[in-house]
Amino acid sequence: MPSSLRIKWCILRTCIEERLVYRADFAFATLIRFLPIITQVFLWGAIYDASGPHSSKIINSYTYGDMVAYSLLVMLGRAFSSMPGLTTGIARDIRDGSIKKFLIQPIDILDYLFWHRVAHKIVYYVMACVPFALVFWLCRDYFRGWPDAWTLAGGCVLLLIAFLIGFLIESLMGLCAFWFLEVSSLVFVYMLCSYLLSGHMLPLDWLPSPYSDWIRLLPFKYLAFVPAAVFLQKYNHAQLAVEVELGIAWVMILYLLNRLTLARGLRRYSAYGG
Amino acid sequence: MPIIEVQGLAKHYRVYRKPPGWKASLKGLFHRDYNLIEAVKDVSFNIQRGEMVAFLGPNGAGKTTTLKILSGLIYPTSGTVSVLGYVPWERDNAYRRRFSLVMGQKNQLWWDLPAQDSFILHREIYGIEASQFQRRVDELTDLLEVRKLVGQPVRELSLGERMRMELIAALLHSPEVLLLDEPTIGLDVVSQRRVQGFLRHYQEQQQMTVLLTSHYMKDVEVLCRRAIIINEGEIKHDGPLAEIVDRFSSVKQIQLQFAGVDIPADLERYGKIVERMPPRVKIEVPRQDIPKVLAALLDRYTIEDVGVQERPLEDAIAELFARQRPATNAQ
Numbered sequence: 001m002p003s004s005l006r007i008k009w010c011i012l013r014t015c016i017e018e019r020l021v022y023r024a025d026f027a028f029a030t031l032i033r034f035l036p037i038i039t040q041v042f043l044w045g046a047i048y049d050a051s052g053p054h055s056s057k058i059i060n061s062y063t064y065g066d067m068v069a070y071s072l073l074v075m076l077g078r079a080f081s082s083m084p085g086l087t088t089g090i091a092r093d094i095r096d097g098s099i100k101k102f103l104i105q106p107i108d109i110l111d112y113l114f115w116h117r118v119a120h121k122i123v124y125y126v127m128a129c130v131p132f133a134l135v136f137w138l139c140r141d142y143f144r145g146w147p148d149a150w151t152l153a154g155g156c157v158l159l160l161i162a163f164l165i166g167f168l169i170e171s172l173m174g175l176c177a178f179w180f181l182e183v184s185s186l187v188f189v190y191m192l193c194s195y196l197l198s199g200h201m202l203p204l205d206w207l208p209s210p211y212s213d214w215i216r217l218l219p220f221k222y223l224a225f226v227p228a229a230v231f232l233q234k235y236n237h238a239q240l241a242v243e244v245e246l247g248i249a250w251v252m253i254l255y256l257l258n259r260l261t262l263a264r265g266l267r268r269y270s271a272y273g274g
Numbered sequence: 275m276p277i278i279e280v281q282g283l284a285k286h287y288r289v290y291r292k293p294p295g296w297k298a299s300l301k302g303l304f305h306r307d308y309n310l311i312e313a314v315k316d317v318s319f320n321i322q323r324g325e326m327v328a329f330l331g332p333n334g335a336g337k338t339t340t341l342k343i344l345s346g347l348i349y350p351t352s353g354t355v356s357v358l359g360y361v362p363w364e365r366d367n368a369y370r371r372r373f374s375l376v377m378g379q380k381n382q383l384w385w386d387l388p389a390q391d392s393f394i395l396h397r398e399i400y401g402i403e404a405s406q407f408q409r410r411v412d413e414l415t416d417l418l419e420v421r422k423l424v425g426q427p428v429r430e431l432s433l434g435e436r437m438r439m440e441l442i443a444a445l446l447h448s449p450e451v452l453l454l455d456e457p458t459i460g461l462d463v464v465s466q467r468r469v470q471g472f473l474r475h476y477q478e479q480q481q482m483t484v485l486l487t488s489h490y491m492k493d494v495e496v497l498c499r500r501a502i503i504i505n506e507g508e509i510k511h512d513g514p515l516a517e518i519v520d521r522f523s524s525v526k527q528i529q530l531q532f533a534g535v536d537i538p539a540d541l542e543r544y545g546k547i548v549e550r551m552p553p554r555v556k557i558e559v560p561r562q563d564i565p566k567v568l569a570a571l572l573d574r575y576t577i578e579d580v581g582v583q584e585r586p587l588e589d590a591i592a593e594l595f596a597r598q599r600p601a602t603n604a605q
Contacts, residue, residue, distance in 0.1 A: 003398075003401055006398050007398045007399055009398075010394065010395050010398035010399075011395065014384065014387065014391055014392075014394070014395050017387055017391060018384060018386050018387055021386040021387070021427075022386070098381075100347055100375075100377070101381075101382045103346065103347055103365065104345050104346065104347065104370060104373075104374075104375050105370060105399055105400075106367035106368075106370040106371050106399060106400065107399050267349055269347070269348060270287060270348060271342045271347040271348050
């Protein structure tokens with residue numbers, strides 16, 4: 001195995017070992033993440049109930065069943081794209097000087113952060129796969145059958161793109177700590193925006209034009225809406241290919257922005273904390 | 275050819291200056307005043323291969339800033355630096371494989387995992403061969419007496435044990451240059467001695483080039499022959515450690531042991547009493563007055579034993595820093 005791959009594998013392995021140390025806290029945090037989906041199912045039930053029985057009511061071309069399926073798929077997308085603690089972790093490392101250990105070793109800090117996050121996600125999926133499967137099985141009647149193989153493959157690629165875009169946006173915000181030191185307000189604004197702009201709150205095709213047109217130009221839609229809409233078969237193959245290409249373009253843009261921010265940030269870094 | 279070459283190094287910081295009170299805090303939202311801090315100004319020195327040099331100075335003197343520049347953590351404002359032929363702040367991987375930086379109390383090890391997991395990660399990062407790695411881990415853990423602890427989570431180790439693990443992690447890849455920033459800070463006497471003994475032995479064996487900062491003069495006396503003294507960002511002395519006391523201390527100490535249990539009451543007219551443990555006493559006397567004072571004491575009192583010695587290095591350096599401070603404050 002080439003040495004660069006061996007290093008990545010070793011980082012991944014060590015990070016997984018580290019994640020498994022606090023197993024009770026991790027298991028609890030994983031399970032507690034299912035609470036919002038339950039409240040969403042009930043909330044949409046109440047909204048659709050307000051003007052008639054579930055089966056006959058359609059809002060913006062979504063039935064109640066579509067909405068539950070959409071919410072579940074958004075939850076799946078967010079499981080890939082959300083990066084709890086990444087931005088604040090980078091900012092903390094910059095502020096208290098812990099980042100120094102990555103700067104003196106022959107290792108790329110973005111590479112390290114990436115594999116650290118992959119480890120985090122792997123452990124999360126292992127812990128969450130059974131509850132995820134159970135929730136999807138319980139709600140299986142709300143889905144309109146399996147998509148075709150191309151759509152399924154495209155959806156999986158878009159979940160990976162969701163992971164990369166989520167990682168790159170949050171690491172970019174974390175790297176802003178080279179200038180601001182404290183980025184918690186930035187994180188708050190991002191969470192607020194991404195809740196709306198990613199389609200987490202409402203499907204993006206509910207929003208009126210021209211807002212929806214503008215929002216679709218941003219990378220946030222890949223964090224939740226696009227993978228969910230693909231699995232709900234709202235895209236044909238040509239549209240799916242365009243979304244994949246645009247998603248890859250966003251990954252490249254955000255990657256370059258990360259590299260640029262890191263390089264400039266390191267120039268003004270003062271190695272705080274002794 | 276020197277391994278470390280520093281020429282005209284300077285590092286300036288801009289630091290936000292906030293007056294006290296909430297009004298100033300509000301004002302600071304719209305307009306801020308900054309102070310320019312000259313952490314390092316025009317520092318130059320060379321270090322040869324295999325030298326172990328003490329880098330001394332009071333808090334805020336510029337020692338750690340210099341080490342941070344040498345390790346490539348920060349960019350200098352001006353000046354040139356070459357370590358092993360590399361410019362540190364270019365962060366060339368080839369350079370980062372050849373040096374190590376140990377900052378006391380700063381953890382490079384994974385907190386929740388045993389040290390051995392961090393060592394394995396270091397093996398991969400630095401590309402150390404498996405057989406060589408195991409031999410080095412065994413050797414270093416034996417020398418530092420922590421072999422039994424490598425499987426224990428780092429968070430459960432004492433500070434001294436952790437520091438020794440940090441040293442092992444820093445030395446696994448056999449660095450040619452080792453930058454040590456306060457390696458014994460916060461350690462008890464036993465751990466301090468163990469770390470000192472290890473560093474001396476290992477440096478002699480490996481012929482590493484070591485630059486050490488420490489506030490513990492015992493570290494310096496045990497480990498280094500040469501010292502660079504920095505204060506207010508400028509070098510004040512660069513030469514043999516032994517020269518420091520001669521050069522900067524204006525006094526010597528006379529140690530007296532009187533016959534009987536009492537110490538005469540009027541000894542202060544001969545010099546400053548620095549230690550009084552009847553029947554022994556230690557007096558500090560200006561260097562040029564030693565013969566005169568000694569003759570007067572022997573003439574006047576019944577003395578059983580007498581000795582003249584240099585001031586401890588620690589006191590000489592403290593005097594040097596104290597002497598420079600009023601001058602700086604007056605500027």
